[in-house]
Amino acid sequence: MSLAVLSLGSNIGDRAKNLNAALKELSQKARVIKTSQFYETKPYGFHLQPDFLNCAAILETSLKPEELLHELKEVEKKLGRVEVEKWHERTIDIDIIFYDSLVYNSPGLQIPHPDMQYREFVLKPIAEISPDFVHPELGKTVSVLLSELARMPYVDAVKTALGDFYIAVLGDTIFETAFHKLNGRRERNSFLDSVKEEFNRYFTGEKVEFKEFSLDYKRVTKFHKKVYIYLRKNITWGKTITYGELAGKVGCNRGARAVGNAMARNPFPIIVPCHRVLKSGNKLGGFGGGEEWKKYLLNLEGVDI
Secondary structure, rough: OEEEEEEEEOOOOHHHHHHHHHHHHHHOEEEEEEEEEEOEEEOOOOOOOEEEEEEEEEEEOOHHHHHHHHHHHHHHOOOOOOOOOOOOOOEEEEEEEEEEEEEEEEEEEEEEOOOHHHHHHHHHHHHHHOOEEEOOOOOEEEEHHHHHHHOOOEEEEEEEEOEEEEEEOOOEEEEEEEEOOOEOOOOOOOOHHHHHHHHHHHHHHOOOOOOOOOOOOHHHHHHHHHHHHHHHOOOOOOEEHHHHHHEEEEEEEEOHHHHHHHHHOOOOOOOOOOHEEEEEEEEOOOOOHHHHHHHHHHHOOOOOO
């Protein structure tokens, strides 16, 4: 027999009734050892929907992971769940978070759940019924993971002509921006909303410099910080500078190569405008987002390359 830890949620109809019905159905398929109380939670990922009611349950089961997943899908279907877009509203949602201390990956199932450490609506109920369970990959207890959420950045993305652009904030500072997916909390955050609004303006061609936002420089070297501050202050919309010129401006005797390293490691693309740094002869040079992104951003700002 194995122990499976499940997360349950509902935000359509009588949410408590839906959760209780799901727990009753589960008890017909396995032995429900523990259940948490119900928690009112905010939407995650997609925010324009009703609040959720969530809980956790520990099951003792002889079912293998894929068999258990199949049974959970059957319960969801029986209780009226229909397939919708990711993170959208649902009558009932049941996820496998842990299965003993198993690490399991298949096309339709990952255990432990890959995003559970970013989700308060998952961690808080589990911490109530199994606070000392150790995440088999992260090596931390559920209670520790819950305590670390306060230091976890909030993440979201804005749509652009070239795909999603990701933003992460921590407190009232920008933690990171990226052309690739960032991990973090996905609940709504008012500061992140304000940053997204400015990026949406920028990507529609408005002259936005982002100078009102503070950056989290804790993870960068003193030299890189000096380069980034210079770029933000001086190389504004429509301007460009060469790697060599930038090295001279920041007093770097190691030249363009050191500046290029700072550009490659820039954790704040666009806000720190490394796309405005070019090779001699108006050549693009390297860029974390790739040549297509660099051309796109420069053209957006009226710079012909």
